[in-house]
Amino acid sequence: MPESAGQRAAAHKRMPLVLALAAQVLGGILVFGTAFVITRITAWPLPLITLLVIHGGIAALLGRRMGLANWWMPIQAAFPFCVAAALTWQVPSWVYLVVFVGLVLVFWNSARGGVPLYLTNTRTKAALAALLPKEANFRFADLGCGLGGPVLSLSRVRPDGYFTGFETAPALFLMAWLRRRLSGGANIEIIFSDFWSQNLGEFDVVYCFLSPVPMPALFEKARLQMKPGSLLVSNSFEVPGTPADDILEVDDARNTKLHLWRM
Incomplete structure (x- = not known):
């Protein structure tokens, strides 16, 4: 059976994790690349908290422009802070695996099909x-x-x-x-x-x-x-x-x- 326009549109949007990661990478390159240039020119290092705020904001906006749903925006904004906290506190590597596997098992449909977990009241x-x-x-x-x-x-x-x-x-x-x-x-x-x-x-x-x-x-x-x-x-x-x-x-x-x- 030929694929319908609706099915093609749905299939196109079934890559939210890829889009989210792309937004984070592009945002990180833009923010930290610019910060590196500014520091080299002025010898004035920008505060890390400022860079994280800007990185999160840009990643959220880029993700939205790429077609991510609105509920991804706070996740994108918070992600740089989570990474920084994990690196600062030296969290054991197995913790990342456990958290990742747990999130995948619960939010499988969000990652695969763009369908968040909603509960009926x-x-x-x-x-x-x-x-x-x-x-x-x-x-x-x-x-x-x-x-x-x-x-x-x-x-x-x-x-x-x-x-x-x-x-x-x-x-x-x-x-x-x-x-x-x-x-x-x-x-x-x-x-x-x-x-x-x-x-x-x-x-x-x-x-x-x-x-x-x-x-x-x-x-x-x-x-x-x-x-x-x-x-x-x-x-x-x-x-x-x-x-x-x-x-x-x-x-x-x-x-x-x-x-x-x-x-």
Whole structure:
């Protein structure tokens, strides 16, 4: 099947770590290279704290210009300080490995697919429960289920339905799987799989809390695969050029909006 424009756009943005690293390297070369020249000419060394602030700011701006999401900006700004602190305190090398592996296992989707870890709050789960079909034996899917909150909560509210969560971040999948085992719910399934490889036509309600990056390609996939009358629900994120059939506003602290498309 030919790759769609939405899929190409999503694939183009699935390199946030590479872009973040490039912004840090370019920012470092610019700041510390300029500082070296100034020091050679004036014999006046610039304070390290000043250089770190400028480096972080430039890296954040460069990253944004390269297409990184807004939530990367504070990470980019803080990164030079973290490196300087680690070098100053002489942190053992194995600590870096442990921290890196831990972050990768948790934020795997952020690095690979431009999808941060967002958790669905209690009031939004209640709003989702109201959207479930009235008939029994319906099927609900959470695309990128994180810790498994929505499927676990909804399975208790509607024991007459079947709930599936897909997750590819190893640590999050393990925690969601353990929570499912401890819950004892027979109508819950946590699957270690990329939802792109799944057939969405099996589900009556598909829920996602992702990011703007995959939404065009996801909507196209849902339109092609989901059966007539089924429902696609996106927490907070729209599909450019395709207005939702309805928007459900949740009465919570972040003014959550659930975008609803009836297939």
